[in-house]
Amino acid sequence: MLTAAVLAQAPNAASPAKLQQAFLEAGRAYDQGRLDEAVSRYNDLMAQGYESKELLFNLGNAYFRLGKTGLAVVNYRRAWRLAPRDPDVLANLRFALQHSGGLAPTFAGPVAALLWLSLGQWVFAGTAAYWLASVSAALLMVLRTRRTLLLRAAIGFGLVLLVSVAGMLAWTDLYRRPEMVVIEPKQEALFAPLAESTAHFAVPEGSIVRALDRSGDWVKVASGRQAGWMRLSSCLAVWPRMGEKMLGPPTGVR
Secondary structure (H helix, E strand, O other): OOOHHHHOOOOOOOOHHHHHHHHHHHHHHHHOOOHHHHHHHHHHHHHOOOOOHHHHHHHHHHHHHOOOHHHHHHHHHHHHHHOOOOHHHHHHHHHHHHHHOOOOOOOOHHHHHHOOOOHHHHHHHHHHHHHHHHHHHHHHHHOOOOHHHHHHHHHHHHHHHHHHHHHHHHHHHHHHOOEEEEOOOOEEEEOOOOOOOOEEEEEOOOOEEEEEEEEOOEEEEEEOOEEEEEEHHHEEEOOHHHHHHHHOOOOOOO
């Protein structure tokens, strides 16, 4: 279900009641096997500025049943960005990658731990820790009692703030080098941004790679320690707004 908070994101569009009805109709179309209609309805909702974990997850399921594994992975990954600990999202994303043989993203241990919370959650935690640390420090300077307790509180909240900043930076790196998903079958990353260049490594449909650079219609992508060039049209940004400077305007969902 789309929540009231999600439905309030774009006040210039249809009313929340109509949008909720559209979401339910998309779900009915999916349940009845009218997958193309379900995809169209979900994408219409997204075009109006609405997105939620549930919408993206359902859209990924519809694409997967249509045999469009790359687009399924795109939407599962978008749902993961909003809810990185959701077991259903993680399970379906893992299954889609296994099904296609796609390359999975890899993160160092500390970074993987920091991505356990979403960016919004780290921002909330950091903001709360900042104010609590500030209040504790202020009370420490004013009061003459419970100074040890206040000092420990200030230090503790300060540490939470530092970890929150590290979490924000981990997500910011995903903005700086945006994730791309390969949406075309039988792709290869080349040594140079030229059609006649030698293939470097295979990049199956559904692979999640990182965009490093762009040259015309080509994008340099990385998977682990490997990097090569692919046609930009063969990939879709997980979060288009993150990579517009590097990749150009969002290409949209097909």
